[in-house]
Amino acid sequence: MPKFRTADINDFFNLTGGGVRRYHLEKLRYMAKRDDIEYHLLLPSDRAAIEVFGNARVHHVPALHVGAGYRLMLNPLRLRAVLQTIQPDLVEVGSPYNTPDMVRFALWGRDVPIVGFWHANYPVTDIGRVFARQGERAGKLGERLAWWWARRTYGQFAATMAATDCMIEQLQGNGVGRVVHTPLGVDTQMFHPKHRDHALRQSWGAGPEQVVMAWAGRLSEEKNYHALLGAYEILRSTTDHKPVLVIAGHGPGLPEAQALAARYPEVRCLGFVEQSRQMAKILASVDVLAALCPYETFGLAAVEAMASGAAVLGAAQMSIGELLSVCRSGIALEHATPESVAEAWLELLRPGRAALLGARGRVEVEQRYSWRATFSRIVQVYQQVLAEANHARLLGPAITPLLTDDTAPSSDDHELPEERLHL
Numbered sequence: 309m310p311k312f313r314t315a316d317i318n319d320f321f322n323l324t325g326g327g328v329r330r331y332h333l334e335k336l337r338y339m340a341k342r343d344d345i346e347y348h349l350l351l352p353s354d355r356a357a358i359e360v361f362g363n364a365r366v367h368h369v370p371a372l373h374v375g376a377g378y379r380l381m382l383n384p385l386r387l388r389a390v391l392q393t394i395q396p397d398l399v400e401v402g403s404p405y406n407t408p409d410m411v412r413f414a415l416w417g418r419d420v421p422i423v424g425f426w427h428a429n430y431p432v433t434d435i436g437r438v439f440a441r442q443g444e445r446a447g448k449l450g451e452r453l454a455w456w457w458a459r460r461t462y463g464q465f466a467a468t469m470a471a472t473d474c475m476i477e478q479l480q481g482n483g484v485g486r487v488v489h490t491p492l493g494v495d496t497q498m499f500h501p502k503h504r505d506h507a508l509r510q511s512w513g514a515g516p517e518q519v520v521m522a523w524a525g526r527l528s529e530e531k532n533y534h535a536l537l538g539a540y541e542i543l544r545s546t547t548d549h550k551p552v553l554v555i556a557g558h559g560p561g562l563p564e565a566q567a568l569a570a571r572y573p574e575v576r577c578l579g580f581v582e583q584s585r586q587m588a589k590i591l592a593s594v595d596v597l598a599a600l601c602p603y604e605t606f607g608l609a610a611v612e613a614m615a616s617g618a619a620v621l622g623a624a625q626m627s628i629g630e631l632l633s634v635c636r637s638g639i640a641l642e643h644a645t646p647e648s649v650a651e652a653w654l655e656l657l658r659p660g661r662a663a664l665l666g667a668r669g670r671v672e673v674e675q676r677y678s679w680r681a682t683f684s685r686i687v688q689v690y691q692q693v694l695a696e697a698n699h700a701r702l703l704g705p706a707i708t709p710l711l712t713d714d715t716a717p718s719s720d721d722h723e724l725p726e727e728r729l730h731l
Contacts, residue, residue, distance in 0.1 A: 311346065312694060313395065313396050314345060314348065314396055314399070316348065316349045317399065317400070320428060321351050322376070326526060328427050330584075330608055331402075331425075331492060334493070334495070334683075341362060347365070348365045348394050349367065351367070352371030352378075352379035352381050353368035354368075367390055369387065376559060380406070388414035391411075391415060397694060399420055399422050403428075404457070423466050423469065423689060423693055424467070427605060428605060429604075431451050431454030432454075432603055435451060436450050438450065458479075459483045463484045463485060467692075469487070472491070472606055472630050472631075474626055494678070495584075495615075495678075498585065499592070499613075505592070508589065508590070508593045509593050512574075514552045520552045521551060521597075521598060522553070522618070523554070523565075524612075524613070526558065526559040527555075527561030531600070535649045537565065538645075540575065541568075543654070550574050553568075556581045591612055591618055592617060595662040595666065596619045596621055597613035597619075599613075599620055600628075600641075600649065601628065602623040604623075604628050605627055614669030614672070619669065620637055620639075623640070623644045637668050639655065639656065
């Protein structure tokens with residue numbers, strides 16, 4: 309297929325971490341090496357600027373700061389001007405609210421196919437869960453309205469990519485068609501048990517045989533960090549254990565995590581860890597990761613922990629539950645409450661239990677997940693959508709199934725763009 313030009317647009321890119329940020333940084337370094345694609349990543353920013361990485365470009369688009377590391381692109385004329393300069397053959401949209409309509413306006417007058425990536429289960433997490441504070445009926449109404457919006461936006465795209473089977477089932481069950489399974493990946497050389505740092509563990513107050521629990525991700529309500537902090541309080545008040553807990557993350561719950569660390573010397577609150585290499589060292593140096601969010605669309609931190617040789621204590625719902633079922637590398641909780649987390653935590657403190665689960669997870673992740681496989685598959689989606697668009701221009705629409713084959717995993721070991729990206 310001839311060289312083509314693609315633009316990637318996402319308001320969910322957060323400067324303080326998260327799976328969406330990791331997805332785009334990994335994609336950027338992959339696309340920078342491709343000679344057959346001219347890749348443009350449009351990110352909400354505090355300024356207008358362009359950065360060049362091989363065959364890839366990062367366009368900083370001035371956007372409104374809305375707190376917690378997020379910005380929203382609200383000026384459709386500005387977005388239209390950027391896309392007119394790029395002249396993409398295909399556009400990927402990764403955020404659901406105003407972005408799809410803004411992109412359609414920005415492409416008005418041009419026959420450019422749009423694909424979507426379903427990064428967040430927002431009808432449930434952002435709308436239904438928030439509306440439910442006013443009552444069960446309000447929650448259900450909010451979720452129905454959000455799924456209507458999803459059908460109106462993502463449902464009209466040429467294709468929608470989703471990372472897990474359970475998310476695909478939910479999308480299709482709510483009327484969003486043409487969904488293709490596109491698992492995310494992990495750099496299994498960066499996230500590797502060999503990076504275990506005993507000096508780092510000692511700085512946390514952990515002995516060689518002590519089990520260290522970790523949290524890695526946003527400290528926000530939907531992530532269910534409260535269950536972990538509550539479980540720690542239960543263990544300290546009802547048992548003789550003084551478990552070591554390492555919290556790496558940022559968000560509204562950071563003051564609570566810092567308060568827990570101030571009360572107990574065995575709790576370390578690291579805040580936002582910017583560099584992946586440092587996070588890889590942390591995950592290799594802990595023994596268990598808590599991934600308690602019941603809404604995840606993939607659970608990237610959990611996969612990175614598995615690759616690092618850590619066991620996972622996770623929610624049984626949605627993607628974390630699916631990952632644990634596939635990789636058999638931890639404990640899945642049907643109801644991740646402080647009490648149930650504390651009970652499972654005690655189970656993982658048994659000698660050798662966490663190490664056995666972590667070793668099993670490492671083997672499974674090596675066989676199943678890689679960023680190269682992820683982005684090779686995404687390029688195949690792009691190519692098929694472009695081929696269908698060209699066919700439709702000449703002969704009329706011809707819809708064919710999207711991708712039934714999988715790309716084999718392989719390692720990723722070249723430079724990370726976050727080390728040079730001026731965010």
